[in-house]
Amino acid sequence: MSSNKGLGRGLDALFGGSAPKQEPQGQESAVNLVPVSSLRPNPNQPRRHFDEAALRELADSIKSQGIIQPLLVRPHGGENTYQIVAGERRWRAAQLAGLKEVPVFVRELSDKEVMAAALIENLQREDLNPIEEAEALQALRDALELTQEELASRLGKSRPAIANALRLLQLSAGARADIQAGLLSAGHARCLLGIDNAMASDALRQRIISHKLTVREAEDAAAYWRGHNALPWEAQDGEPQPRTKTPRKKSAQLKTLQVNLSQSLGCKTQVSGDENSGRIALAYASREELDMLLAKLGVALPEAQNDANNETETHVQPAAETQDTSDISD
Known part of the structure; x- marks a missing residue:
């Protein structure tokens, strides 16, 4: 896992310091070898797509080095049957590599904790784009019923970092799709959020893509619009118009x-x-x-x-x- 994605706090910190119940046999602190056939994927896993090429690469690595990080599982569905909480990708790759058993940590976790752990694993993905990260953070916040400040504290992040990530969910569908496609960066997205007119924001979005504007150039264009009610290239054909105030919504x-x-x-x-x-x-x-x-x-x-x-x-x-x-x- 990428070090910049690691959260470094553990599930106990995420759940507010209350550790889940211990296994009677003391399995929670020990690594157990479990048959791959005894494991079941989590149907609520937030990650739906597993790239086949990447799975084959991981399978090759497992063949030569084994599974370095044990899976996290919980007892589920009967004796000697477990549900995967974190590590479904490793489980799939292990099967491709021909492994009969995989190392696991067994923990007693509630459905809410399972969902949170799966979301945390999703947040630790190296290929997570800013929109996927924002969606995972919002889902985690909803699952644990946390404020932004509480979520930041439990993840070991600053509140502004959490707030800036979640703000991306306010973008238009087109802008969010462009970020997921790699056409816009999170910095570009924040420039779009600085314009409270949908048409002007979309015009700037298209300009960023068509003219490959840097974040600084996009910031300048957004600042110009806030002062002149027109984007710089629109104002060239006529005198800039004074900006009209956006009506406040009546409570x-x-x-x-x-x-x-x-x-x-x-x-x-x-x-x-x-x-x-x-x-x-x-x-x-x-x-x-x-x-x-x-x-x-x-x-x-x-x-x-x-x-x-x-x-x-x-x-x-x-x-x-x-x-x-x-x-x-x-």
Whole structure:
């Protein structure tokens, strides 16, 4: 296994320091030779594809050197029958090499621990691409119900490293496929995640591939878009346009507040923004509605002055001037 993929913490650290139950015969700490016919693969193994050429190479190595790392198995399905927790590839190669027995560690593991161990082995693969790593980390996090910080601690990694890996799952299907095909690197992917417009992000993705942009060039293009609302090569045909803000998604609490205000005040109401900052707009369609609204607010319409109308429009907007009337509740 590649040293940079090794996690170096062991299953006990992964499961929060609680070691699985010991075998009565003390088998857990000893290597046992078990017939290959007594082993069964894990049907929930996250690794579905085993490259035949690579298996044959491993089989040749096993013929000359034997199996250096014992398999991890658990009792399963009857006496002297075991389920492979980690090491299915070695088991398959051992059969190709003609071995009758293979060395194993026997441990009592729960289904959750078996799934986690299989995912850990998947994470230790040398040929793991960034998307496969992100998917395995997310599956491991879900299986053990961990936060990012807890997962980082148990794997011996930094929380930013875990967070950056998991962010790749936010990419479009096309970008994820390009990473798996080796057309984009994880660094390129982070540049795409820095653009919150799907069309612009996809345009940059295609440009990276077609023009073989470096990560630094992709970073510069993403930074240009954030400042000009256009990618550098798009802006050459015209003046860059100022970037428009992406509307913030309205929370369920603010949607309920909008309905409650509309019912309490008897007018159309719009709430925009979030709990920290935003805007509340009240609409009226006649002088009578305005007077009724002001009465409920405990505010009187000022006497006619030069700037009185402007002040009224600043605080209470006519219906024709309210923003996004399709989102206004009756």
